Amino acid sequence: MTPACSRVMAVTDPTMPLPLEGLLAGGCPLEIEIGCGNGRFLAARAKKQPQTLFLGIERMLSRVRKLDKKARRLGLDNIRILRLEAFYTFYYLLPPHRARAVYVFFPDPWPKRHHHNRRLFSPLFIDALWARLEIGGTIQIATDHQEYFSDTRKRLAADPRFAEIPSMERDESEQTDFEMLFRRQSLPIGQCAFRSLPHTETPLPPLMIDESDEPRERG
Numbered sequence: 001m002t003p004a005c006s007r008v009m010a011v012t013d014p015t016m017p018l019p020l021e022g023l024l025a026g027g028c029p030l031e032i033e034i035g036c037g038n039g040r041f042l043a044a045r046a047k048k049q050p051q052t053l054f055l056g057i058e059r060m061l062s063r064v065r066k067l068d069k070k071a072r073r074l075g076l077d078n079i080r081i082l083r084l085e086a087f088y089t090f091y092y093l094l095p096p097h098r099a100r101a102v103y104v105f106f107p108d109p110w111p112k113r114h115h116h117n118r119r120l121f122s123p124l125f126i127d128a129l130w131a132r133l134e135i136g137g138t139i140q141i142a143t144d145h146q147e148y149f150s151d152t153r154k155r156l157a158a159d160p161r162f163a164e165i166p167s168m169e170r171d172e173s174e175q176t177d178f179e180m181l182f183r184r185q186s187l188p189i190g191q192c193a194f195r196s197l198p199h200t201e202t203p204l205p206p207l208m209i210d211e212s213d214e215p216r217e218r219g
Contacts, residue, residue: 006068017093018093020053031052032099036056042056057082057084108120111147111148135197139194143190
């Protein structure tokens with residue numbers, strides 16, 4: 001990896017907001033994918049929308065390296081990659097009401113009941129999600145786990161800060177490896193999308209995160 005060409009963002013101080021200002025100059029749109037795997041979706045979107053900054057959040061180092069290599073090989077200068085926990089990133093490090101879209105495709109469903117508190121779409125994450133989305137910004141979700149899909153959809157539908165909208169259409173180049181596997185097996189895939197609505201602003205309070213209870217993306 002050549003540091004000067006790397007799309008991986010270096011985080012020297014996890015208590016400070018990400019240095020995105022220079023990358024978002026001139027009103028450049030920001031779109032974020034959580035758990036971007038090897039980057040099929042992110043790379044396809046970045047290629048189609050060169051004037052948009054795409055931020056991929058991925059915990060697994062091997063996947064970060066694959067996506068970075070792919071972005072450099074394809075010359076995608078509008079991709080940045082962050083190796084951090086998605087919940088922490090949204091809660092503390094992103095600018096307020098700046099993301100035009102957030103994509104969460106096939107997150108870890110944590111199917112065992114006693115692990116449900118580790119799922120990404122906790123009440124605190126939904127608070128942070130609304131605080132980072134533009135008003136009118138969208139969250140796009142897809143999962144093969146039907147109970148997880150139903151639970152997540154109900155949570156967002158019950159929140160007055162969001163309104164359900166039709167989910168996006170994605171061609172094969174924008175389908176993740178997980179999705180392609182599930183589609184080949186003819187497994188049902190739940191998809192939904194929501195738009196952020198105007199609402200009374202409530203600051204996110206400081207909190208201490210217990211690593212054992214931390215929401216996380218599929219890894």
